Amino acid sequence: MGKEIRNELNENKYKYKDENKSSKKTNRCITSSTSVNDKGDSDDITAKGKEEQAVRDVKNPSREKDEYKATLTDDSNTLIGDEFKLSNPLPKVVHYERQTGNFDEQTLVNDEPINGEPERAITSISMGSNSNIEAVKARISQMQYNHNRVALDRSINLAARIIQDLRQENRNHHIFYPISRDNKLDIRLNSKDSRIAIMRQKSLSCEDINFHIEKASNFSEEDSSDYTREPLVTGNEFEILRLNYRADHGSDDVVGSLDDNSIANLFDEKITQILRHLTSLKDRIDDTSSKVLVTGDLNSGKSAFCNALLRRSVLPEDQEPCTSVFCEIIDCLENDGIEEVHAVPIGMKYERDDHRTYMIFQISDLDELVYEAKTYALLIIYVKDNRPPSQSLLRNGVIDIRLIDAPGLNVDSYHTTQVYARQEEIDLVVFVVNAANHFTLSGREFISSAAKDKNFMFIVVNKFDEIKNKERCKGKIAEQLQSLSPETFKNSDEFVHFVSSKCDENGGKPEGPDGDPGDNDGNDTPSGNPNFDHLEASLRGFILEKRAISKLLPAKTYLRKLYGDVILLSDQNIKRTKYRKAELQDNLQKVSPQYENAVRNSVEVNQEILKIVEDSASKAYMNSRQHIHSVIGSVGLEPLGIRFRGYSNISNFARLTQEAIVSRIFDSVSESEEFARNITSDAVDRIRNCGMKYLKPGTLPVTKFIPDAMYSRRKDQLQRTIDMDFSFTDFIDPNFKGFCQTFGISLPSESTNALLSAAFSKIWKTSISGLLIMYGPQLLSTITGVQSIARFLPEAVTRKILPVATAIAAICLPVYYICIDAPHAYQRNVMKKIKKELENGRL
């Protein structure tokens, strides 16, 4: 990813080089609309202090130069005050060489090209008036500024895209974030307070936290060696992407004790913060006004300092802590020239044109309003400054400046957090420190945090009048500042000021009466206090002349650090991935033979197990089938021991018969199940032995096989599945053998018996049975030889009595047989039904 970012940066020419080095490359101009100049955004013409060179002849046409073709459109008027308004038309297109401040020979004057006549172009401009030259300079300055602003805007968009990609990557599979592991902190992480603090993190659920804490506690040397075998950065090298996690305010950072999941969550949160900050940076550079935040410790004199800058006692000053609401001071021209206070209630977004978003007060009400922190989030104070633009800070003719007086840092944690949050939308921080206290802990923390994107901040060491040993105080401040904000320290003369903001009764800073700008008559003079004058001049110079530094540099600084971090992180991930890949390949080589062996064994063992399972299953199946079938077969043949108590009791007989049959079948099922249990138990043992052959001792899970849990089907369920209804036909099942046995007729052989029984049964169910009834008596008489005997009987007997007797016998005998056989027939029919159900698989 590092490479990708670099490529992307190169493609877009977002080169953030060291400013000192880049300044040596003098021949580079602003190149394209997407580029950031070599010196970043800080070197507009005025900042370089080379205004006198801005308009001059091109002496060396062969030198290397990039051209910037700037069309003077709306942008050119953005910063030009009335005094720069032109009497003569300006050239429409100017080719300007950045490093030398020269216009080249392509310059057009009055729409006409002046190729080869550079003097004409220059003459045309310089022959006009000084205001012409100033106007061209101002416009070029503005062009460069706008150009840099657009470039930064694009760079911020690019950074946001990269950061979002990073977040997605981190969500897909955790990004490796280098940290130095600290096992000692685990104990602290396990404390109750830490648990509660971690639970407050919305990204972690309760279970997650317990899991992470447990994991952190179990973190062993072996785990940590994963991270130490290769030389990696520790995470402290990151400037923007550095992760901190403190269980409580002021406690130690415990990131080193968190596991990968928690780190990934923290990283995700960090990205959310960065994206928010990038948005505020974008808003900040697009905002045409400049916001100056005056902050510092409680009672350090912030309000007094603002008043001193305004030359008016606008904000209340007190020995007691007083400012607990943010006070934003704006020139009243932005409020139709009316001096007043707009108090914005908490939760409301201020819109000047929407009166519902604020309440209006007089400036004199500020004495009370600054205490109303529970009601108001912001006090917008519109003040009039009659001083000329060259002296006024708010109405300076160049850029709108808003002074923001913040509550003291150490008032309480809520206010401190608010100050931290607001500094994101701020272009310049003025940190007011009490000369007697030096930098307190909260002051130091704030300055370190602000230094992330602001290379420079003004340090106002206030109440210097109260210090006796002034040199000693200066030394102490310098010592602390060196480590806190090196850039500010390097440029101490411009950025560090030892002053007294309190009104000087002996002709010090002029101060008008409260709310009355009467003294502020536009003829104001410097304060008479050289230190304060110097501070004021530096402040004006920085904000007005070095707009690029005050407004754009914070964004550039932040982006440079962010890109640096992303590249560092990418490099670490690439290294880490390569290292892991090599390690995995090593391991793969080591485990490959073992793996192949394991696969072979697994195939063998699977085949063995499959065979055991198939054998056992088919044995159990065959046994059950045979056993149950034999029981079903025998039930119809053997008596069940249920007495038939006549046809009046037939339903009871049917129920008892069915129950007896079910009981027989159930017993056979239970016996089969028992058999299957034994077979399965034996199979499980054989499978276990099979596993033991291949697996190391102790690796096979100890599971207990419980045979009794195998079958749960109960007798009553079986009973319910058998059809309990019966009809009278269920009691009729004639068969030849039974018929013969009933009447004591003996049959020649078993096979003949079976044959006849089958035929008998078939015939019974067909129309032949009807014919038999009709012609049965005749047939019977023929079969039994009644006809031949009849020859010896008197004719009356043969004609009348014999046929009637034969017919009676042919009807009564089967009826008698059916009645006698009914109980057995029912038993046989029920069994037939059950068999049929079994065959159809419904039981």
Ligand SMILES: Nc1nc2c(ncn2[C@@H]2O[C@H](COP(=O)(O)OP(=O)(O)OP(=O)(O)O)[C@@H](O)[C@H]2O)c(=O)[nH]1
């Ligand atoms: N001697 C001296 N006193 C000062 C100076 N600046 C401010 N004071 C006094 O210090 C006290 C506090 O000043 P403020 O301006 O209210 O301080 P602050 O930082 O705004 O206070 P909070 O907003 O409450 O945090 C007031 O009594 C001021 O008169 C100074 O330069 N010298």
